[in-house]
Amino acid sequence: MKWIGLTGGIACGKSTVSRMLRDRGYSLVDADEVAREVVRAGTPGLKAVVKEFGEGVLLPDGSLDRRKLGSLVFGNPDRLHVLESITHPLIRKEIARRRQNLEDMRTTLAIYDIPLLFETHAQENFDAIIVVSCTKSQQKERLMRRNQLTEAEIDMRIASQIPIASKEAEADFVLQNNRDEQHLLKEVERLDQWLKELK
Known part of the structure; x- marks a missing residue:
């Protein structure tokens, strides 16, 4: 089975x-989805997080208060490292399970949507890498609209990732999301053709 990495810059689409x-029928594994699942209420992952960070990271319904946990770890590399040492092995295990399931079903090509592919040096794990790209000003505009962050917060988030030009240079396919939705649909059609040839 071909294992394709899909990544991009923050707010690139x-x-x-x-x-x-x-929607086009591709098998897709979403890293963010898995990251949420491994710390769902009642999971060993959430129990481990609470043991390390305290009951204060829970919402009244017993689920994880992501905003509260985020405020404890972002800007604190040591605490972030502790959190990642709990969640990353669980995420890797679940991704491996899903990948195996797809292989067992004789899937010929699957896509792994992983935001920090280059930041985690995971390039060698993939048969090919797709990068979704846009301009820095578009990233800022979309982040402002989506997250209502200050310009300083936006600059910090963009700066925390590897520059989009560096990601493009290492990609096997670059999809430009720098215009309207009609243009994006055409780019996805172009990607669809490329993926069909990879199979």
């Missing part, structure tokens, strides 16, 4: 591209 590929 990777999730929209993922959704469009799913």
Whole structure:
């Protein structure tokens, strides 16, 4: 089975591209989805997080208060490392299980939507890498609209990732999401053709 990495810069539209590929019938594993699942209420992952960070990271219904946990780890590399040492092995195990399931079903090609593919040096795990790209000003505009962050917060988030030009240079396919939705649909059609040839 061909294992294809899908990544991009923050607010470049990777999730929209993922959704469009799913709609076209592609098998897709979403890293963010798995990351949420491994710390769902009642999971060993959530119990481990609470043991380390305290009951204060829980919402009244017993689920994880992501905003509260985020405020404890972002800007604190040591605490972030502790959190990642709990969640990353669980995420890797679940991704491996899903990948095996797809292989067992004789799937010929599957896409792994992974935001920090280059940041986690995971390039060698893939048969090919797709990067969703847009301009820095578009990233800022979309982040402002979506997250209502200050310009300083936006700059910090963009700066925390590897520059989009560096990702493009290492990609096997670059999808430009720098215009309107009609243009994006054409880019996804172009990607669809490329993926069909890979199979």
